[in-house]
Amino acid sequence: MTATTTTLRVGTRGSALALAQSGQVADWLSSTVGVPAELVRVRTEGDVDRGPLATIGGTGVFVTGVRARLLSGEVDVVVHSLKDLPTAAADGIALAAVPRREDPADVLCARDGLTLAELPDGARVGTGSPRRAAQLRAARPDLDVRAVRGNVDTRLGMVADGTLDAVVLAAAGLARIGREDAVTERFTEDVMLPAPGQGALAVECRLADRHTGPYASALARLDDPVSRAEVRAERSLLGALEAGCSAPVGARAHSDGVRLTLTGLVIAPDGRRQVRGEISGRAADAALLGRRLAQRLFDDGAAALLGDLPLRAAAAAGGG
């Protein structure tokens, strides 16, 4: 391990989820790896401008803002929810580590402890994600699926105050902010296939520091090769479909480090049509498996489903 006396500056936004994620990485660095790390709060355009996210460029505005602090040298490391990252690489930025990921599942948080099957006819269920909305409609065509925005606490509040009967969220996000108590059902993959990369963190540093920086080996120790292979397969599928993080695309890979099985889904916004597929191979070929599965999904008609996307959904932010 590199001996270093400097304290690593981990940049973070001020939201509960961002603070929890960045704090976790800073803790790992300090306690497990033995490299002192401190959190540095950064504000982004997205935090200042409260207007509709779509008008200021979607979720990407947060990612871009945080990365700018990295490139300017204000901070040394930044942490994102991996599923919120565009699939294209960013100039000057390296994915230094994908730590072992949390439960990638989606969960239902309903009033009165209800499960999906127990929700009454026409129940109001909130989500900002076309992927979740479509899978909800496929499972329960009677539901009144409503577009919601805001952070995890805001969404849970809509159930608590009776505005909604339920919301769908990521298990990992709830775990990170200590709100697993709100979960009333954990969805299996056949009901709700998660977003590519869901549950994983992306730890980024400047590309120039990737191998030679004083803390490169420290960051490398946070990496979990199995999680990295899984998310590589999932994001390779998403990239090959040329779909963004708000597209109705689900992906979930399972790997033991040697083999890898990837399941992919493209679903029409109304949930009535879907194309699903599965592929297995070597974990070392994760990216290739993602591209191959994308080709199979295209062969089975996925392009028409992606083409059906209403503009609203294409522009929606923070989908998940």
Ligand SMILES: NCc1[nH]cc(CCC(=O)O)c1CC(=O)O
């Ligand atoms: N879309 C917003 C978002 N981005 C990352 C998470 C937390 C879960 C994760 O890291 O995958 C969430 C909340 C959610 O989808 O419920």
